[in-house]
Amino acid sequence: MHLIHISPKTKGKLIFNHQESSPAHFSGGKKEDEFLLTINLNGSESQEMVINGVSHQFEPYGLIPLLSGQIFSFEKPELITSWQYSRNFYCLTDSYFEISCLGMLFHGYSGNLFLRLDEDHREKLRVLQQMFIEEFDTVDTTQTDMLQMLVKRLVIIVTRLAKEQYLSGKVYEEEKFDLIRQFNLLVDQNYSKEHQVQYYASKLNKTPKTLTRIFTQYGYSPPSAMIQERIIMEAKRLFYYTSLSAKEIAYELGFTDAGHFSRFFKNATQQNPSDLRKLQN
Template identity: 50%
Template sequence: MKLHYIDPISAGELHLTVHENYFDRLFFQRDRQDKFLTIALNDGPQQTVTIDGIQYEFPAQTILPLMVSQTFSFEQPQQVIAWQYNRNFYCIVDHDKEISCVGFLFYGSAETMFIALDEQHQKKLNLLLQVFIDEFEDRDAIQRDMLQMMLKRLIIIVTRLGKKQYLNEPTLTGDKLDVLRKFNLMVENNYRKEHTVQFYANQLNKSPKTLANYFALYNHKSPLAVIQARIILEGKRLLMYTDKSAKEIAYNLGFDDASYFSNLFKKQTGYAPSDFRNAKSALFSAGQ
C-alpha cells in the first residue's frame, strides 16, 4: 500500500508506505530532488538494512529514523512501514519546541538509532497507523491539519522512546541536551565551511571545554569528532555516488588543501579517498 498527500499550495508532501515489495531510497542516484525525512518500522522478523553502503541489523518491531540525504535499502521491504515527509509539509526545525527531536532523532550526532517498541507501543502505533490510513482517504478542508497532527504525535512517541533508550539520564539534563541538539543542527548546516569547535562554541555562548563535557555525558564523542565524522560521512557519499575527484570533494567540503582532507579521511577510515572509492566500487560490482 502506498498513500500520498500533496498540498497544491505549499508543495508539502506526506507519504505512507505499508508492506510494499519494493521500497528504498537512492538519494544520489535517483531521489535527490525529493527531500524526505523517513521514519521506518520493521514490522516483521529481524532483517538487514543497508544505509550509505553499510549493513546494519534491523531488529523486529524497531523504529529507524533516516535523514534526507541517506541512501538506504531493506533486505525485506515488504516488512517495512514507512512515513516520509518534506519540510513544506512539516518543518521539524520550526516546530522543535513542540516535538524536541531536532539534533537528536534527526540531525543528531549519535550512531544510527534503532528504537525498540515494547508491546504497549506496538499497539499504540498500530492504532495510529490505522488512523493515518483512514485520514488519507478523507479529502476535506482539514485533511492537512489532521495528518500534521498525527505525524507530530508519531514523532513525539518515537523521540520519547529514543531518549529513554539512548540518553544517559539523569546526568544529561534538559538544558544540556538542548545545547547538544543545537550544536548538532549547526554542524549539519555548517560542516562544509566551519571545521573548528571554537566556531560552534561561540555561536552557543559556551566554551569548547563545556561542550566537551556535555558530549561526554551524551555519547563519549568529542565535539571535534562529531564535526569530523559529519565531514567524512559526506566525503564517503560523494566518493561512492558521484564522479567527483578527491580534490573536488575536498574543496566542496571546505578544505583549501586537498591533502589535508585526504589525510583526515585516511585517518578516520583507514583508506585513502581513491582506495575507498575503488573498494566500494568492487563491493557493489560483486553484489550485482
C-alpha cells in the same frame, strides 16, 4: 503501498511507505530528496540494514529515525513501514524543540537511534499506520491538517521511546540538551565550510572545553568527532550518487588540498576515497 501528500499551502511533502518490495525512495541519498526526514519501522523478522556503508542488524519490530542525507537500504524492504517528510510539511517552533523536525530524533542525539517496541507500542504503531492509510484516502480541505497531527503523534511516541531507552538514568537538563541540539543543527548547516569546534562553540557562546564536558555528560562523542561524522556522511553521499572526482568532493566539503581530504577520509573510514568509488562501479 506508496502514498504521497503535498501540502497545498507550503508544498511540504509527506510519503508513507508500507511493505514496498522495491522502494528506490528509501535511499535518502539523492540530492532532491536530501530534505526528507525518515522514521522506519521493521516488521516481524530481523534483517540487515546498511547506513552510510555500515551494516547493522535491524531487530524485529525495531524502529529508527534517520537524518536527511543519510544513505540507507534494507535487506527485506517489503517488511518496512516508513514515514518520510520535509521540514516544510512538519516543523514545530523551537519552544517544542523535543518533537520538532530540529528536535531530539534528528538533531538531539549522536549516532543511530535503534529503538525497541514492546507489545503496547507495536499496537500503537499498528493503529497509527491504519489511521495514516485512511487519512490518505480522505481528500478534503482538512487532509493536510489531519496528516500533520498524525505525524506529530508519531514523533511524540518515538521521542518518548528515545528518551526512555537512551536517556534512562541520566539527569535530563533541558538547557544542556537544547545546547546539544543547537550544536548538531549548526553542524548540519555549516559542516562543508567550518570544520573546527571553536567555530561552533563561539556561535553558542561556550568554550570547546564546556561543549566537550556537556557532550560527555550525556554519553555523546566529542564535538570534533561529530563534525567529522557529518563530513564523512556527506562525502559518502557524494561518492555514491554523483560523478564528482575526489578532488571536486574535497572542494565541496571545504578542503583546499585534495591530499588533506584523502588522509582525513582514510583516517575516519580506513578506506581511500578512490577505493570507495571503485566499489560503486
